[in-house]
Amino acid sequence: MNSPAHDYQLSQLDLLEAEAIFIMREVVAEFERPVLLFSGGKDSIVMLKLAEKAFYPARIPFAVMHVDTGHNFDEVLALRDERVAELKVQLIVASVQEAIDSGQVVEPPDGTRNRIQTPVLLDALEKHRFTAIFGGARRDEDKARAKERIFSFRDEFGQWDPKNQRPELWNLYNGRIHTGESIRVFPLSNWTELDIWHYIKREEIELPSIYYAHEREVFDRDGMLFAVHEKKQPKPGEEVFTEMVRYRTVGDASLTAAVRSEADTVDLVIDEVASTRVTERGATRGDDKFSEAAMEDRKREGYF
Amino acid sequence: MMDILRFATAGSVDDGKSTLIGRLLYDTKTVFQDQIDAVEKVSHDRGDDYVDLALLTDGLRAEREQGITIDVAYRYFATPNRKFIIADTPGHIQYTRNMVTGASTADLALVLVDARKGLVEQSRRHAFLASLLQVPHLVLVVNKMDLVDYSQEVYENIREEFTQFAAKLRVPDLTVMPVSALKGDNVVTRSANMPWYEGPSLLHHLENVHVASDRNLIDVRFPVQYVIRPQSDEWHDYRGYAGQVLGGILKKGDEVIVLPSGYTSKILSVETADGEVDEAYAPMSVTVRLEDEIDVSRGDMICRPNNQPTVAQDIDAMICWMDESAPMRVGAKYSIKHTTRTARTIVKGLQYRLDVNTLHRDEEANELTLNEIGRVRLRTTVPLMADDYSRNRNTGGFVLVDEGTNRTVAAGMITEAS
Numbered sequence: 001m002n003s004p005a006h007d008y009q010l011s012q013l014d015l016l017e018a019e020a021i022f023i024m025r026e027v028v029a030e031f032e033r034p035v036l037l038f039s040g041g042k043d044s045i046v047m048l049k050l051a052e053k054a055f056y057p058a059r060i061p062f063a064v065m066h067v068d069t070g071h072n073f074d075e076v077l078a079l080r081d082e083r084v085a086e087l088k089v090q091l092i093v094a095s096v097q098e099a100i101d102s103g104q105v106v107e108p109p110d111g112t113r114n115r116i117q118t119p120v121l122l123d124a125l126e127k128h129r130f131t132a133i134f135g136g137a138r139r140d141e142d143k144a145r146a147k148e149r150i151f152s153f154r155d156e157f158g159q160w161d162p163k164n165q166r167p168e169l170w171n172l173y174n175g176r177i178h179t180g181e182s183i184r185v186f187p188l189s190n191w192t193e194l195d196i197w198h199y200i201k202r203e204e205i206e207l208p209s210i211y212y213a214h215e216r217e218v219f220d221r222d223g224m225l226f227a228v229h230e231k232k233q234p235k236p237g238e239e240v241f242t243e244m245v246r247y248r249t250v251g252d253a254s255l256t257a258a259v260r261s262e263a264d265t266v267d268l269v270i271d272e273v274a275s276t277r278v279t280e281r282g283a284t285r286g287d288d289k290f291s292e293a294a295m296e297d298r299k300r301e302g303y304f
Numbered sequence: 305m306m307d308i309l310r311f312a313t314a315g316s317v318d319d320g321k322s323t324l325i326g327r328l329l330y331d332t333k334t335v336f337q338d339q340i341d342a343v344e345k346v347s348h349d350r351g352d353d354y355v356d357l358a359l360l361t362d363g364l365r366a367e368r369e370q371g372i373t374i375d376v377a378y379r380y381f382a383t384p385n386r387k388f389i390i391a392d393t394p395g396h397i398q399y400t401r402n403m404v405t406g407a408s409t410a411d412l413a414l415v416l417v418d419a420r421k422g423l424v425e426q427s428r429r430h431a432f433l434a435s436l437l438q439v440p441h442l443v444l445v446v447n448k449m450d451l452v453d454y455s456q457e458v459y460e461n462i463r464e465e466f467t468q469f470a471a472k473l474r475v476p477d478l479t480v481m482p483v484s485a486l487k488g489d490n491v492v493t494r495s496a497n498m499p500w501y502e503g504p505s506l507l508h509h510l511e512n513v514h515v516a517s518d519r520n521l522i523d524v525r526f527p528v529q530y531v532i533r534p535q536s537d538e539w540h541d542y543r544g545y546a547g548q549v550l551g552g553i554l555k556k557g558d559e560v561i562v563l564p565s566g567y568t569s570k571i572l573s574v575e576t577a578d579g580e581v582d583e584a585y586a587p588m589s590v591t592v593r594l595e596d597e598i599d600v601s602r603g604d605m606i607c608r609p610n611n612q613p614t615v616a617q618d619i620d621a622m623i624c625w626m627d628e629s630a631p632m633r634v635g636a637k638y639s640i641k642h643t644t645r646t647a648r649t650i651v652k653g654l655q656y657r658l659d660v661n662t663l664h665r666d667e668e669a670n671e672l673t674l675n676e677i678g679r680v681r682l683r684t685t686v687p688l689m690a691d692d693y694s695r696n697r698n699t700g701g702f703v704l705v706d707e708g709t710n711r712t713v714a715a716g717m718i719t720e721a722s
Contacts, residue, residue, distance in 0.1 A: 008553070008585050009516045012306045012387045021589040022548045025530045029602050029644070054589070056577035057542060058534035139378045146377045165375060166712040167401055167626050169408040170701045171548065171587075172641050176710040190389055192380050 013199055020047075020187035021054040022171060023150060024134070027185050028054075028061050030175045031132035034185075035092070035125075038064040038084075040076035041250040042207055043136030043188060046196055048083060049205055050187060051134075063090040065128075067121050069113040070097035071231045071253040075208040094124035111231065112255055118301050122158045125182065132175065132183050140192045144299055150189050156180035160299045193248075194273050201266045213246045213264040224257035248273075306382070309515055312391040312406035312439065314399070314430040315416035320447045324416065324485035325379065325392055328507065331492040334381035376402050386511050400660070400675035401626040403430060404715050407437035408701065411515040416445045419452045419482070422462050428469060429660050435473035436622065436677070436717070438697055440518040442470070443479045445506065449498065450484040456500045472663070474694070477513075481506060519586050523691065524552030524560075525613065525699050526606040527643035532591055544575065544591035545600055547644065550698040551691075552608070554584045554592060561609045562600050563689045568609060569596040586698075603645035605689040613689045613699060616721035619649075619682045622658075622693075625672040627706065627713035632672040632680075638713065640684060642702035648685045649704070655679040679719070693717035 010018070027034050036051060038044045051060045066080065084091045096113050099105045104123070105116040125133060139146045149165050151173040166174050175183050188196070200207065218225045218241065219234040225245060226232050231254045234240055245258035246269070263269040315321035328334075379390040391406030393399070407413055413434035417427045427444075434442050444466050452458045463480045470478050481490060482501055489495035492507045504512070529547040554560075558571045572593040574584045584590045592606060600606075607613065625632050632651065640649040657669035657678040672678045693700030704714040 007516065008519070008521055009305065009307060010588065012308045015308050015587065018548065018587055018589040022529070022587075025546050025589070026644075029530045053577035054546070055532060056591075057536075057539045058532050059536075140380045146379060147375045162375065167405045167703075167715065168712075169405055169703055169715045170698055171409075172701070172703045174641065174703065174705055174710070174712045176639070176705055178710065190378070190380070192382070192387075194382070195387070 012195065013202060016188075016191050016195055017050065017053070017199070019171075019190065020050045023173070023185060023187040024051055024054040026173055027132045027134070027175070027183075031183070033128070033130050034062040034132040034134065035128065035130040036060075036062055036064045036134040037121075037136070038066050038080065038091075039136075039250065040066070040080040040208060041136070042196060042200065042211060043138065045079070045083065045205060045207060046191075046199060047134060047136045047188065048087065049203055052087060060087055060089050062134075063092055063128075065092040065094060065124060065130075067094045067117050067124070068096060069117060069252045069254075070095065071113060071229070071255075073208065073210055073247075073250060073253050075210050076250055079206065079208045092124065092128065094120050096120050099123070113252055114255055117252075118158075125158070130182065131177060132185055134185050134187065136188050137186050138188050138191050138193070138196075139186075148186070148189075148299070150186050151175055152184040152186065153177070154182050154184055158182070159301065160184075162300075194270070197266065197270045197273055201270065208250060210247045210250065210258075212266075212269065213244050213261045215242055216245050216258065217241070218243050218245060218258060225260065226257050227253070229253045306385055306387060307516070308387045308389060309412060309510060309513065310389045310391065310410050311412040311414055311510065312393060312403065312410040312434075313414045313416070314393050314403050314406075314433070315426075319416045319418045320485045321392075321416050324414075324445065324447065324483070324491065324506075325390060327485050327488060327491050329379065329381055331488065332381045332383060332507070376406050383507070383511055388510065399426070399429070400433065400624060400677070403433050404437060404624045404626075407434055407439050408697070408715065410434075410437075410439050411518060412441040412443060412510070412513060413439040414443050414445055416447050417462060417466075419446050419448045419455075419458055419462065422458075423465055423469070425661050427466070431466070431470060431475070432473060432660050432663070435470075435475050436624075438474070438694060438717075440515070441477045441479070441513050442475050443481065443506070443509065446480065446482045447485055449482045449489060450487045454482075454489075454495075454497045456498070459501075479503070479509060481509070520551040520696050521553055521585060522551070523611050523613075523696060524554060524558075524606070524608045525550040525643075525689075525691070525696065526554060526592060527645070527689070527699075528600055528602055528604045528606065529644045530602060531600070542593075543597070544593050545606065546589070546591045547606075548589045549584050549586045550643065551586055551696050552611075554590075554606075555582065556580070559609055560594070560606050561612065562598060563605045563607065563612065564615050564687045565599065565604065567596075567598040567600075569594040569598055571595075603643075605643065607689075613691045614721040615687045616690050617684045617687050618652075618722050619684065619688065619690060619716075619718055620655075620720040620722075621680055621682065621702070621716040621718045622677060623672065623680050623704075623717075624677050624715045625674060625713065626715060627711055628674045629709065629711070630706070630713075631674075632678075632714065634670060637707065638704040639707050640682070640688075640702055640704055640716075642688045642690070643699060645686075645688060647688065648707075649682045651680055652683050653681040655681065680716075682716075688721070690718050690721035692719060692721075 099120045217228045219238045246261040263272045377392045393402040393406040415430040459482045483490045528545045532544040656665040656667045691699040700718045702716045
């Protein structure tokens with residue numbers, strides 16, 4: 001809380017922070033086994049910061065879980081491990097590669113692993129009997145997310161039913177569930193991409209370096225710039241070139257595209273985000289371009 | 305400093321609400337090119353003659369297929385000084401449940417009417433619900449002024465009629481404005497087509513309406529949410545009461561009383577992870593430490609000895625019933641969630657059901673079904689620390705949860721506690 005107290009007004013970041021902290025404390029007070037989904041992306045790093053603040057000076061009273069597609073950026077994994085060690089929280093890794101190897105899921109012919117993350121996630125949640133799962137999703141990301149509750153009820157299959165959501169009034173969240181059911185909790189629901197960046201600046205939060213402009217070997221596919229990666233190789237005829245780029249979102253390395261950018265500091269990124277004309281998912285996520293209702297469909301299957 | 309205004313919009317399919325929101329998003333450059341591309345593609349595929357801005361706010365596939373909105377959608381835009389959170393609520397069948405939900409956290413409610421049709425039943429209903437939920441600011445947007453030749457007379461008649469109706473409700477701050485969402489008149493900038501209108505544009509009003517003073521800075525209300533006790537050598541004796549301030553101002557050294565136990569103590573410190581704060585006020589999330597070791601747990605309320613809520617098990621309240629699967633019946637038991645306290649409750653009586661269109665009270669009613677509103681008396685298993693909803697929306701509001709289905713079945717607003 002950095003705002004002056006005399007006029008009893010809070011800035012938008014203070015208000016969003018207060019709301020997110022309230023939500024996290026509510027979950028820990030009411031659920032026996034919460035877990036925080038942590039990808040190493042900026043939203044989950046902000047979530048971890050908020051969790052640290054919510055329970056200070058105690059340790060974060062829940063584990064973090066990474067659904068690891070096996071297609072990672074090294075910088076992201078490094079920061080994940082660093083933060084986890086620093087905060088002394090338990091890290092659970094649910095591996096998509098292991099699920100493929102054991103025959104639990106089948107890798108699609110195109111090698112993308114977004115859709116097969118869902119059964120791996122659901123399996124891990126069941127195995128660890130997690131009843132409340134924090135996710136970093138924001139309502140400004142997508143049309144389906146815009147309609148999802150902060151406490152999002154999921155049935156025993158992890159499915160979201162948009163027509164059967166619990167009304168959410170004032171700051172009262174209904175976390176009652178039967179055995180096998182769970183609640184996905186989204187403390188960042190009311191944050192926008194720009195709020196996240198302003199908060200990163202204010203709190204001086206360290207991010208994986210790939211969020212800032214750097215030179216990288218890329219190739220152009222369907223208008224999106226993909227880094228040359230062990231799991232993402234150019235096809236014949238796709239020319240590889242060096243470009244100043246940064247990542248706006250960090251997900252599966254085979255699906256997440258970079259954007260041309262000169263923004264190598266947090267201030268420059270804020271300027272860039274404030275003036276950009278394309279949503280972060282539209283610019284960088286191959287997974288949401290498949291159909292207009294891509295996110296809605298994945299959520300119904302149990303995705304975040 | 306940038307702050308936040310939360311507003312709820314209510315309207316039916318035809319009054320241009322989606323177009324108005326689309327216009328606000330578009331003109332404040334909140335809509336991104338890929339979203340516009342998607343909307344253009346849908347319009348084109350459907351064979352529309354023009355790009356339908358309303359499509360920007362349509363969400364789910366089921367909704368697009370049926371051409372309706374099934375739920376509250378939250379949308380965001382910002383101008384340099386303010387961030388806006390819109391709770392966009394549909395106007396059809398489930399209107400009451402959705403509007404009540406959206407209005408519960410709103411600083412301001414926007415009610416739209418079509419200038420050609422004037423006030424309809426639904427406009428009155430929306431205004432009533434905004435007043436029931438005590439939304440501090442109400443704006444009546446008289447839309448589609450372009451279709452009545454920007455007629456001052458048409459506008460004045462609607463304004464006059466609505467002002468008379470609103471006088472019967474508790475509306476602290478009412479603003480009326482003539483707008484064309486489709487053409488952009490008076491949405492972001494003042495319109496040259498209505499020189500007779502001297503008020504601000506809608507966006508200007510939204511940017512400047514004063515909301516900080518709507519918060520209760522008088523009655524100290526701090527429901528304990530969670531007790532922080534680090535199991536570490538460094539913080540061995542630390543015991544902090546975490547929660548969100550719902551009213552008043554808390555300071556180090558203040559005398560406090562913990563309810564319902566009645567123990568008193570003084571505030572040792574008010575802290576956040578960033579250090580001590582001089583003062584805490586709504587809606588800050590803080591940790592309060594007390595000078596004395598007394599028994600305090602989740603669901604207790606910290607306040608001042610000379611300003612206490614009513615500690616009560618008998619609650620009179622207005623209820624909005626939100627469940628389609630079963631009605632509310634006298635004698636039924638529910639789980640009640642009020643601040644951070646959860647208890648069980650039994651419906652002792654239904655005094656009347658309210659017709660939200662005529663405001664008529666039906667005292668013969670013996671149940672409430674989906675979207676119906678009535679005044680009830682509840683008895684709870686343990687005391688609640690209750691304020692009148694009109695005094696504090698967060699210590700006066702509660703929800704009922706069905707203990708079998710776990711569904712949130714009602715929203716309640718306390719009118720009297722004893």
